[in-house]
Amino acid sequence: MTTRRAVLKGGAAALALAGLGAAGAASSSALAGKTEWERLQRRLTGRLVLPSSGDYDLAKQLHRTMFDGIRPAGVAYCETVGDVRACLSFAQHNGVPAVPRSGGHSYGGYSTTEGLVIDVSRLNTVQVGEHATVVGPGAQLTDLVDAAGAHGVGLASGICPTVAMGGYLQGGGIGWQTRSLGLGCDSLESVQVVLADGSVVTCSEHQHQDLFWALRGGGGGNFGIVTRYERRNSTIPGMVNYTLAWDWDHVKDVVEGWQRWLPGAPREMSGRCLLGLLNAAPDATPLLITDGTFLGSPEDLDAHLDALVSAIGRAPAARDAEDLGFRDGMMSWFKCSDKTVAQCHRVGHNPEATLPRAGFQIDRSRLFKEAVPSSGVDEILAAFDAERRAGHIRFIHLFALGGAASDVPRTATAYVHRDARFSVDLATVLPPVMDNDEERAAARAWIDRAFTVTDQYSAHETYQNYIDPDLADWRQAYYAENYPRLVKAKRTYDPHGFFDFAQSIG
Template structure:
């Protein structure tokens, strides 16, 4: 497992919420006792922000999922991604979202939501059309475009646990595509890594291929909603640039909801590992790429996620998610001293921006890294909706 960045405190009380009234009750309890309260969805925050020594409002029992005739899905804030994909699949629909089966829809959406359909349909939060929220003063509000517009803006990508407890999320779903599952393996080389950086962020929106590089190995994996022949042609272009043989397996007609679990074995992580990440707006120099690849030993790995496409067709201030001009996200996963060294080497060429759902307690300027130019508006919204900072954690707005 990837190690959380802070030790996990034991809560004094966990309130297992099954209704909005239970959430309000948990908040009343915290107000009465003066204890710190945090909401928990899937419980996967890398910085343990859904843990506290006070009161945890555990929303996992609020996981109802329905889809109306217009394709709008109403999803309880405690639902997890695997259940979301399965329920939407039954209606022939889906949403662009992440890969982990047990990741919570609330935490993922509130911080953005990057996944295999994102280059085509945007972040998970870009499909959010409304939400129900219990505010710090324990009032319950509905927000949407034109209804509590500041709150609705802030919920789309600033990160969870900052403005209130979301109890329900509504998404404009998309038709579930039948996808090609893509997997290719080669020996790791800087040439391959440079070719991926030059190529993957500019591929057609329907084609997402990510790259993981570990000691000696490079694995390309992803999906395509294009016909298999077109997909093959595009991937041949990539292998020609990278100077490697076309060693790519394509499996056709896999429903998107069933594609994700097939990648779960691709990144085996042994023992406790640390992770740090950053966005990049341009290809790294060959010198830096070579240095990063050379340092890969044992369990260390670099994970490159392609951005571009629909992610970047939204203005940086249209939602709270500020990272709309990036080409890729690079994660360094492994032993702590190496992670810091590798991150530092790459950082000189990074954009200085960090994905709010991959919190990094070592950042010098977290507000700038997570929120960039959106920070002043977020700070004003925080002051208005949570003036007494009921919702707080290190690096919170």
């Protein structure tokens, strides 16, 4: 297969034919000189931020501060499809590595580079039509929920308000509506993509079907840069958020009962079982809750919550339900009920934004097709409680899948995990005052050991949007039997491997 470096030379010819060539190509082994960067800026409708720019430190940020040490040679804020094409032309003519960035939430930091960051956050339109909604890759979940909710439309959405559509939909897109509406990518009608050679294609079930298949679960940054999605609308009659809190002494009953309850729960109901230590000091009592959403009325929800309590065999310490509807219910999950939409963005996104960035955090996840046996629950609980360290934050949560997402066969889209019943997601977080090498090593040691214990009972598959740099089996874990077809699509649409990162397809 032709190497990525070859395309830095060879792909330039195709881009020149499209009228996007840049004169004075530099060596592919070195980054471009000042003149070439200035020429790129003149070609852009948007803005090019260089290390000498006053706002460079803001422009290079991802969601997590742990990647702040990576210093891109430039960040291009693309405002048009033409801007994206110009960036690809520049990168290939000048031997500059380039990656797309929409929301900057990659757990592996794969949406940044020491080369050119092609930022599509300003391609953030949300246009709600009668039957479909057109969404830009830079539209964040909070923008989508607000715009769709205002028109009485419901779209499958994720959990974090500042995740953008660019990566969310390409990775599949799970969230509170997965069981009822399917994955986010299941609503896609068409996708507009700029390929590495600068061509702009629209793919759907009727054109470029193999690319359309790959973009529904293949993961962001693999095949091209998406500039437009068209999503089929759904109607949500109502949405009720619920939370049940439990005494930690009953944790095994809760985890086992939640697993027993899930297969019989209606698909209108999402669910999570969360174990948390906000301070992992030896004497701290963990948090234990089950929560989720129900697409229906509070009266209908009551019976289903009664069934959950019955399966657990214990009465909760607290039980609460809020009938907020789709828009306000999602804003509640985002912790933005008291905020405007502008405020419900990460600081720096706009002048009113208030949400903080994340710091040092490691996430690891596996998918499950069957309930964890009683002995396995004991082992996972012991791993959660092991190696307590004051100040550290740790979570394990089980997140319900299945329902409408499982109506689609494993190979019908690139998202292969259709038969997963739930995920088990682990996270460890350090407060800023504790972020040092020693504490990082301790946090990593805990999560790696807990992951090893948990993985014994999993399907050995991982949701690709929860990308994990430490997975040795990532090809099998993310894509399983769909990987060979993804490689074939990669060779068709990015034959020289221009879009390249540590866990890229190909």
